[in-house]
Amino acid sequence: MVERIVEAGRQVLVEDGYDTFSTNRVAAAADVSPGSLYQYFPDKASIVAVVVDRYVDETSELVAAALSDRITELGPAMVRDTADALLAALERDPALLRVVYEELPLGRTHARLTQVERQVRHLAAAYLGARPEINHRPDAAAAAWIMVLAIENLAVRWVLDRPDLTRDQLLDEMVALIAGYLLS
Amino acid sequence: MVERIVEAGRQVLVEDGYDTFSTNRVAAAADVSPGSLYQYFPDKASIVAVVVDRYVDETSELVAAALSDRITELGPAMVRDTADALLAALERDPALLRVVYEELPLGRTHARLTQVERQVRHLAAAYLGARPEINHRPDAAAAAWIMVLAIENLAVRWVLDRPDLTRDQLLDEMVALIAGYLLS
Amino acid sequence: MVERIVEAGRQVLVEDGYDTFSTNRVAAAADVSPGSLYQYFPDKASIVAVVVDRYVDETSELVAAALSDRITELGPAMVRDTADALLAALERDPALLRVVYEELPLGRTHARLTQVERQVRHLAAAYLGARPEINHRPDAAAAAWIMVLAIENLAVRWVLDRPDLTRDQLLDEMVALIAGYLLS
Amino acid sequence: MVERIVEAGRQVLVEDGYDTFSTNRVAAAADVSPGSLYQYFPDKASIVAVVVDRYVDETSELVAAALSDRITELGPAMVRDTADALLAALERDPALLRVVYEELPLGRTHARLTQVERQVRHLAAAYLGARPEINHRPDAAAAAWIMVLAIENLAVRWVLDRPDLTRDQLLDEMVALIAGYLLS
DNA sequence: CATGAATGAGGATTCATTCAT
DNA sequence: AATGAATGAATCCTCATTCAT
Incomplete structure (x- = not known):
C-alpha cells in the first residue's frame, strides 16, 4: 500500500x-x-519526502556499487568509472531528477540528499587523506568537498541541460578536472 | 510603487x-x-519574475564589474578575483539565493538565469579559445562549460551550505581546480 | 446533497x-x-443550468400532461385547457419565472428553453398540418410559430406583469386570438 | 460628455x-x-438605464412616426404598416435588442420600457374603443393588451431568432392574427 | 471639472485534511 | 483498515467606487 x-x-x-x-x-x-x-x-510533504528518499537511495546505491567494484584501483579510472555510474544513475529518470533538483520546496525533503552528500564527502575525504600519492591538496576534507560537489553538479547539469558535450567528452573533462586539481 | x-x-x-x-x-x-x-x-508569477530578474541582474553586474577590472590580467589572479566577486555578490542575500536556486517553480523564472549562464559561458569560451598559453584543453566551449558551472555551483553551495571551509580556502581550492584543469 | x-x-x-x-x-x-x-x-454556471433545466422540464411536463388529456378534443377547448395548464405551471413560481425570463446570462441556460420551444413548435405544426378543418393558414409551420410564441408570451407576461385582466378573461382572449387566426 | x-x-x-x-x-x-x-x-446601473432609455425612446419614436402617417387609415393596412415600422426599428440593432431583452438585470432598467408599453396600450385601447366596426372584442383594454404584446413579442423573436419565415410572411401572419382576433 | 491611482470587499475555485461509516 | 464525502481556510484576481491632485 x-x-x-x-x-x-x-x-x-x-x-x-x-x-x-x-x-x-x-x-x-x-x-x-x-x-x-x-x-x-502524516501529510503531503512526507509523501514527497519518501519519494525523494527512495530516489536518492537508489541513485547512491548504484554509484556505491560501481565504486566498490573499482575501489582498489587508484587514479583516473576510478574517477571516470564513478562519474560514469553517476551519470547512468541520473539518466534513469531525468524528469524526476529535474523535479528533485529544481522544483521541490525545501525542508525535510532535502534532508536525505544532504545526508548522503555528507557521507560521500566523508568517504572521499578519508580516501584522499590516505593516499598522498594521488592527492597533493593540503586539506583532504576541503578537497573532497570540492571534488564531490563539482562532479555531482556537472553530472546533474549535463543530464538536465543537455549541453553540447558528448557523454565521453564530459567524462574526459571530469577526469582532467579532478586529476589536475588533486595533483596541483 | x-x-x-x-x-x-x-x-x-x-x-x-x-x-x-x-x-x-x-x-x-x-x-x-x-x-x-x-x-x-499582470499576475503573481510576474512579481516573482521581476524579483528574480533583478536579483540575477544585480548579481551578474557585480561579477561583470569585477571582471572588467581584471580583464587584462591573465591567470590565477583573474580566477580568484572573479570568484571572489561572485561570492561577495551571493553573500549579499543568501536567503534569496536559496529561494531562487532551490524553491522557485520553473518557467520564465529560470529563463533569465539560464540566459545569463549562457552569456557567461560564451564569453569564457571566447576568452579561453584566444589564450592557448593558459588553456590546454582541446575544446574551449566544453572547458568553458565545465569551468563556469563548477565555479558557480561551488560558490552557491558554499554560501548556502556553510561547509567547513574558510572563504580563503575556498578561493584557493577554486584557483587550484581551474588552473589544474586548464593546464592538464 | x-x-x-x-x-x-x-x-x-x-x-x-x-x-x-x-x-x-x-x-x-x-x-x-x-x-x-x-x-x-463543475462550476457556478452549471448550478444555474440545473435549476433552470429543472424548472423548464417541470413546466413543460405539466403542460404536456394537460395536453395529453385533451389531445383528442379539437378546437377551442384544447387551446383553453392548454393555456390554462401553462398558466398554472407558470403561476407556481413567478419569481423564478422572472429570473429565468429576464435576468439570466445567455448561454447553456437558454439552450434548454429554446430546445423545448422548438419541440413544441414542431408538435404544433404537425398537429395543425393534419387538421385543415381547424387551420386555414397556408403554412402550418409558420402558424405554429406564431401561435406558440403568442400564447407563451401572453401567459408569461400576464403572470409577471399582473395586468388588469382576470385569469378567465385572459383565457377567453387567448382562445379568440388563436381561433380567429387559424380560421382566417 | x-x-x-x-x-x-x-x-x-x-x-x-x-x-x-x-x-x-x-x-x-x-x-x-x-x-x-x-x-x-451615480453608478453603473444608471449608465445602463440611460442606454436602455434611449434605445426604447428611439424605437418607440420610429414606430410612433410611422403610425401617425397612417392613423386615419383603418384596418389591416394600419396593422401591417405599424408592424413593419416596428420590425424596421428593431432590425436597426439586433445585438442591442438581444442584450436589452435577454441579458439585463432587472430594476430601474426596465422602467422606461414598461412605461412605453403602457402608453402604447392606452393609445391602442382608446383607438379600439372608439371603433366598434373593426373591434368586436368586448373589453377594449384587454384587447389592446393582447394585441400590443403579441405583436411586440412576435417582432422581437423574429428579429432575434431568425426563424423560417420571410419578413412578408411574418407581416401577413400578424395581420391575420390581429384581424381574426378583433373580429371574433 | 477631470483625472486615474488606489482601494478592498467580494468573487469563483482548490485542496490538504478529517471523520463517520 | 479503508473509504470518500465534507470541510473551510486560503488562493488568485476583479471591479465598482472614491478622492487627492
Whole structure:
C-alpha cells in the first residue's frame, strides 16, 4: 500500500511536476482513496519526502556499487568509472531528477540528499587523506568537498541541460578536472 | 510603487519561502491593497519574475564589474578575483539565493538565469579559445562549460551550505581546480 | 446533497435575482461548505443550468400532461385547457419565472428553453398540418410559430406583469386570438 | 460628455454583452477616466438605464412616426404598416435588442420600457374603443393588451431568432392574427 | 471639472485534511 | 483498515467606487 502510494507520488511528480502534485491526484493515481493516504503518511510533504528518499537511495546505491567494484584501483579510472555510474544513475529518470533538483520546496525533503552528500564527502575525504600519492591538496576534507560537489553538479547539469558535450567528452573533462586539481 | 511591491515580494520570498508567497501577503507586506498589485503586474508569477530578474541582474553586474577590472590580467589572479566577486555578490542575500536556486517553480523564472549562464559561458569560451598559453584543453566551449558551472555551483553551495571551509580556502581550492584543469 | 444545492440555488435566484447569485451564497443557503458545491457541479454556471433545466422540464411536463388529456378534443377547448395548464405551471413560481425570463446570462441556460420551444413548435405544426378543418393558414409551420410564441408570451407576461385582466378573461382572449387566426 | 459615455456604454453592451460590461471598460471605450463617469452617473446601473432609455425612446419614436402617417387609415393596412415600422426599428440593432431583452438585470432598467408599453396600450385601447366596426372584442383594454404584446413579442423573436419565415410572411401572419382576433 | 491611482470587499475555485461509516 | 464525502481556510484576481491632485 505504501508502495502504491509512493509509486503514484513519483509518477505524478514525473508527469506534471510539483505544482500539480496534490494529494487528490496522488490518491487517484494510486487508485486509493484520499483518506487512505493519511493512514500511512502524516501529510503531503512526507509523501514527497519518501519519494525523494527512495530516489536518492537508489541513485547512491548504484554509484556505491560501481565504486566498490573499482575501489582498489587508484587514479583516473576510478574517477571516470564513478562519474560514469553517476551519470547512468541520473539518466534513469531525468524528469524526476529535474523535479528533485529544481522544483521541490525545501525542508525535510532535502534532508536525505544532504545526508548522503555528507557521507560521500566523508568517504572521499578519508580516501584522499590516505593516499598522498594521488592527492597533493593540503586539506583532504576541503578537497573532497570540492571534488564531490563539482562532479555531482556537472553530472546533474549535463543530464538536465543537455549541453553540447558528448557523454565521453564530459567524462574526459571530469577526469582532467579532478586529476589536475588533486595533483596541483 | 512598483518598487514597494517588488521589495515586499523579495521580503516575503526571503522570509518564508515560495510556498507562502501569496498575493495577499505581498500586498500586506507592501502595505498596499491586493488590487493595486494588479495595476503594475499582470499576475503573481510576474512579481516573482521581476524579483528574480533583478536579483540575477544585480548579481551578474557585480561579477561583470569585477571582471572588467581584471580583464587584462591573465591567470590565477583573474580566477580568484572573479570568484571572489561572485561570492561577495551571493553573500549579499543568501536567503534569496536559496529561494531562487532551490524553491522557485520553473518557467520564465529560470529563463533569465539560464540566459545569463549562457552569456557567461560564451564569453569564457571566447576568452579561453584566444589564450592557448593558459588553456590546454582541446575544446574551449566544453572547458568553458565545465569551468563556469563548477565555479558557480561551488560558490552557491558554499554560501548556502556553510561547509567547513574558510572563504580563503575556498578561493584557493577554486584557483587550484581551474588552473589544474586548464593546464592538464 | 445535489438536491440541497439545487434547492438553495433556486432559493437564492428567487430571493435576490441573478446578480447576487454567488457560490458562497448558495453554499450558505444550502448550509454546506463552498467546497462541497464543487463535488457535484463543475462550476457556478452549471448550478444555474440545473435549476433552470429543472424548472423548464417541470413546466413543460405539466403542460404536456394537460395536453395529453385533451389531445383528442379539437378546437377551442384544447387551446383553453392548454393555456390554462401553462398558466398554472407558470403561476407556481413567478419569481423564478422572472429570473429565468429576464435576468439570466445567455448561454447553456437558454439552450434548454429554446430546445423545448422548438419541440413544441414542431408538435404544433404537425398537429395543425393534419387538421385543415381547424387551420386555414397556408403554412402550418409558420402558424405554429406564431401561435406558440403568442400564447407563451401572453401567459408569461400576464403572470409577471399582473395586468388588469382576470385569469378567465385572459383565457377567453387567448382562445379568440388563436381561433380567429387559424380560421382566417 | 454624457453623450460619449452613453455611446460607449451602448458599444460595450452591443459588442460583448452585459457580462463584460464594466465601468472600466465603458470608461476606456469612451476614452474617459473611470472617475469621470461618476460625475455624470451615480453608478453603473444608471449608465445602463440611460442606454436602455434611449434605445426604447428611439424605437418607440420610429414606430410612433410611422403610425401617425397612417392613423386615419383603418384596418389591416394600419396593422401591417405599424408592424413593419416596428420590425424596421428593431432590425436597426439586433445585438442591442438581444442584450436589452435577454441579458439585463432587472430594476430601474426596465422602467422606461414598461412605461412605453403602457402608453402604447392606452393609445391602442382608446383607438379600439372608439371603433366598434373593426373591434368586436368586448373589453377594449384587454384587447389592446393582447394585441400590443403579441405583436411586440412576435417582432422581437423574429428579429432575434431568425426563424423560417420571410419578413412578408411574418407581416401577413400578424395581420391575420390581429384581424381574426378583433373580429371574433 | 477631470483625472486615474488606489482601494478592498467580494468573487469563483482548490485542496490538504478529517471523520463517520 | 479503508473509504470518500465534507470541510473551510486560503488562493488568485476583479471591479465598482472614491478622492487627492
